[in-house]
Amino acid sequence: MNLMETIHLHKNDFSKTERKVYDYIVQNPTAIETATITKIAELCQVSTSGILRFCQVLGYKGYKDFRFDMLHYLHQEHVEVNSENLFDELTSKYLSVIRQFNNIDQNKLNQLIKQIKNTKNIYIIGVHYSSLPAKHLVLGLQDLGINTYFAYDYMQASHLYNTIHEDDLLIYFSIEGNQNNVSRFFDLTNASKNTYMITLNPKPKLLIENTLILPGYTLSKQSIVDLQSIVVIFVELLLNMFHNTLKED
Structure with missing residues (x-):
């Protein structure tokens, strides 16, 4: 069972606050790659204590341990994209935003x-x-x-x-x-x-x-x-x- 499957398995175990964290991470798992616990708390609109409780429900001591496993999961799930095609795609998106x-x-x-x-x-x-x-x-x-x-x-x-x-x-x-x-x-x-x-x-x-x-x-x-x-x-x-x-x- 991978980490995302474990998170889904505990869906009904989360409190109302922890459910906000669940909803955000399920939709934006890559945010964990660069975000501190304070930043994730802001994005989820909860306190840092809410993030810690979410991690503890999953069996982790804290956010650092959870983030380590999430990074491992994301790297396993990563599908390599042709760098040239990705560059062109991202460039087009940035230009579209500027327009x-x-x-x-x-x-x-x-x-x-x-x-x-x-x-x-x-x-x-x-x-x-x-x-x-x-x-x-x-x-x-x-x-x-x-x-x-x-x-x-x-x-x-x-x-x-x-x-x-x-x-x-x-x-x-x-x-x-x-x-x-x-x-x-x-x-x-x-x-x-x-x-x-x-x-x-x-x-x-x-x-x-x-x-x-x-x-x-x-x-x-x-x-x-x-x-x-x-x-x-x-x-x-x-x-x-x-x-x-x-x-x-």
């Missing part, structure tokens, strides 16, 4: 650019892989003479969030737009009108009025890592558009 950038809400994008230009205090948060485009925006704005406050993990963000005032601008990067782990450290559900979320998820659990939805969510689910390249491209577009407004002054 969909025209569907981004440009009114909301222009509104964000205006607020970056006119707001004194700008806060930028991105956790795990989302810290990459967030940091890219921080450095890009710094090069343009705009200082920002930046956090790249939940604990750091919770302290930073306590210093934000109503008139400050907050830009939050999250591929999934989940609220479970976020709500444990700071409350974005009551965020001010000056809060923006950048996400790939067209139906995020975290509901923020100013949400910019980027294309590529389906492709991101197929990738072994979150599709931050798309978000980085968006950040570069944002920076160039912002720079253009400076030249107009």
Whole structure:
């Protein structure tokens, strides 16, 4: 009996919380290859304790042991694909996503650019892989003479969030737009009108009025890592558009 068969066998043994983990892993087993327990908890919208209990129901001491066996299972099940064909297929998918950038809400994008230009205090948060485009925006704005406050993990963000005032601008990067782990450290559900979320998820659990939805969510689910390249491209577009407004002054 392989690992996935064992997981299915215990389906009725899981609690409501553990069932969320079951549902996600059955649909996205390759996510285990690169994700930490914290990241998996965020994706499943449960606590890390929920992940541990899920692993223990399966007979493991913890996530590390479960992940080891999952990697072994995935490598056994892997079907070798012609690398040239895979490259062409992935390239086509990425190009298709980029062509969909025209569907981004440009009114909301222009509104964000205006607020970056006119707001004194700008806060930028991105956790795990989302810290990459967030940091890219921080450095890009710094090069343009705009200082920002930046956090790249939940604990750091919770302290930073306590210093934000109503008139400050907050830009939050999250591929999934989940609220479970976020709500444990700071409350974005009551965020001010000056809060923006950048996400790939067209139906995020975290509901923020100013949400910019980027294309590529389906492709991101197929990738072994979150599709931050798309978000980085968006950040570069944002920076160039912002720079253009400076030249107009």
